[in-house]
Amino acid sequence: MFPIRDHNPSGRTPYVTYGLIVANVLIFFGYSGLFADERALGWFFYDWAMTPARLSSGEAPHTLVTSMFLHGGLLHLAGNMLFLFIFGDNMEDEMGHGGFLAFYLAAGIGAALAQTVSAPFSQVPMVGASGAIAGVMGGYLLMFPRARVDVLIILVIIFKVLPVPAWLMLGVWLAIQLFSGVGADPDAGGVAYWAHSGGFFAGLLLTLPLWLRRGGPGYWQRTHGEPPHPEARYRWRASRVPAAGRRRNR
Template sequence: MVIPVHDVNPVRRTPWVTYTLIAANVVVFLFTPGLAGSAAAGDHLARLCQLHAFLDHYAAVPRELIHHQLPGTVPTGAVGIGAQGPGCLVGPPGYAKSPPLSVFTAMFLHGSWLHLLGNMLFLLIFGNNIEDRMGHVRFTLFYVACGYAASYGFALLNDTSSDPLIGASGAIAGVLGAYLVLYPRARVWVLVPFLVFLPLRLPAWLVLGFWFVLQAVYSSGEGVSEVGTVAYAAHIVGFLTGMLLAWPLRPGTPPPPEPRGLLFGRRARPRHSW
């Protein structure tokens, strides 16, 4: 897996929407009840119960999205003592949940610092150029549309699942798909783990194409022992949606500048011919 750190593709305007999305995701994470390192404190079981209750309210659930089957009892966030010992109490929901709206709120929820920072890194590197090309308003609508397409696409493939679906990955996958369509030749500095992290400057089509193939392999279950809790299918749907929505902008998109004289982050010395 390569880690992108910078792209050689300057923008003409400040990407305020991208910065706002990053700030919003960080703030929501810091104040998500029950997450270790968030503003909510307490012992492990109490935090776990708080997190379950929060996600049941604000996360997208495939079964709810497709069948609108809302549960009759949900975690209350409190700890109780049952026949098998301490556990999370359940009871009737004290709120009215809208499954379509939960897709939007779920796009700002993350389960760990690694989950959050990984998503925000990709958004920061690739989102500014897509916002620059589309404009602030269109980029906002594009981002939300990709997030919804990714969530509902995953839900259609897993319509009986009651596991919460959270994260900005689907929407950001749409940004990556749009970048591949609009700036395939842009150079991206990446870190490749090979004994040490080796810095390389690679074309965007190679970096993002490899990322997409990796998601497809993981989604099929090949190359991993267990797919786990990552919604790889949502990444694929979001990526393809981003490509489709960005395609009409391709003819009028100016190519990125071609960097010259750079080698592994340092300016190479000019060669003289004698």
């Protein structure tokens, strides 16, 4: 189950969200050639990825930021950019361009610190924008809990798109991160579940002042947890390409 779009249009062009997507894509393809050389890629990640053991010893603090612009593969990049594209524009709309950029970076740093606290002696480098994007999702949950999100559900050979409230989709996602993080081996590599969870809660806390300025619980009462503007509506349309009939031999 993963989201493909929301029904929450933004009121302004999300330049920072688009810029972050472009930066992540350009940086990835800038070093993607290193994937053919495991040794060279290892040294590259040593310099720029966040390694908890190094950070715990006071080394390489710059990796708190640089690691969130690196990815471990094309699918890793694509999945993260999809989530940022769906949820980032609305948070940028609420926070403004500069405020959203600061929020994004702060959430990413919080995610990296959460991963470090969970495994302070781990030698496994952490890369990916997912911690920062988890912060965006946490903020989105606070501001628009009942915004509709279209999710693609795949059950073996069944593909179904269902609109669900944001609180359900994001709540299930967070529960998976927390549950998976409890049983994960921090030295085995794989998904940085505690970075996801830490980023999510960092995003919630960082968005709290904005939510309170909007009125806090009163904001939810006014909007019923939905976006404070008309939602986007999508319709599936039949293809205009004419169907070719089968020629029959007589």
